Amino acid sequence: MRLDTLDKSLLNILQDELPLVSQPFEELGKRLGISEEDVISRVKRLLEEGVIRRIGPIIDIKKLGGVSTLVAMSVPSERINGTAAIINEYPEVTHNYLRSHRYNVWFVISARSKERLEEILAEIKKLGYETIDLPATKMFKIRVKFDMK
Amino acid sequence: MDDMDVKLLKFTQDGIPLIPRPFAEIAKSLGILEEEVTTRLKKLRDTGIIHRFGASIAHRKVGIVANAMCVWAVPSKRVDEVGRIIASFDEVTHCYERLRSGKWRYNVFAMVHGHDKEECKVIAERIAEATGIYDYEMLFSERELKKVGLRIE
Structure with missing residues (x-):
């Protein structure tokens, strides 16, 4: 879809934060020099077009005592869709990508406890494909933001 | 975090209403004051439980269509230094050190995004x-099989 300059400026701000004030869209409008109604209608349109998935909290599961890991799996091409469907059924699986590699299915599991994570891993390993568990040992960067130019 | 914080996270995690006073609406549903909602959310953000309160964007829809997971085999004693250099690249959104395993010798992972x-x-x-580490592989994403925000239950 086509984004005009104001859409891009709005997305750049919204990727960082929605102001936590009584009238957040009015506040954004002030910064952009447009009305509150204009901000709301633009956000609604961006949401309908699927550019914005949602506006809300990005929760850090580690701060809530949760654990996560990255899993790589080697799945024959004809079994990818069926296997992905099984894996994706877990609400704890938040991201899953097909990648060009011998290990082709890559997904992230974020669970409320280590026990739950191990339980999911054990179930997934029963699918019988070669699986590698790659928990993070150190985080250098997490920044899901792109400058819209 | 108390019960009301949990309720608030659950109530907002799928997205807030797009109306002039979204937090007043949320407050009404939870039976608290609008100001309490914003105060609690700010506190959750300041303590890091909320990593960010904002928009999640579908990058593919805005022309950022290619992403590669780059994996690097970095000697253990150079991991901190190399991780910091990789993280300094604007095109890198995520960078982690991960556990090396017998089947997988790469230990530093970076998500690289481009057009x-x-x-x-x-x-x-x-x-x-920049790092002097030439032992790496790029795994391009062919298809998004699932992408959702993390939810608490």
């Missing part, structure tokens, strides 16, 4: 030059 595959390859080459 196309070629752009991603050029970025990875620049990272190799």
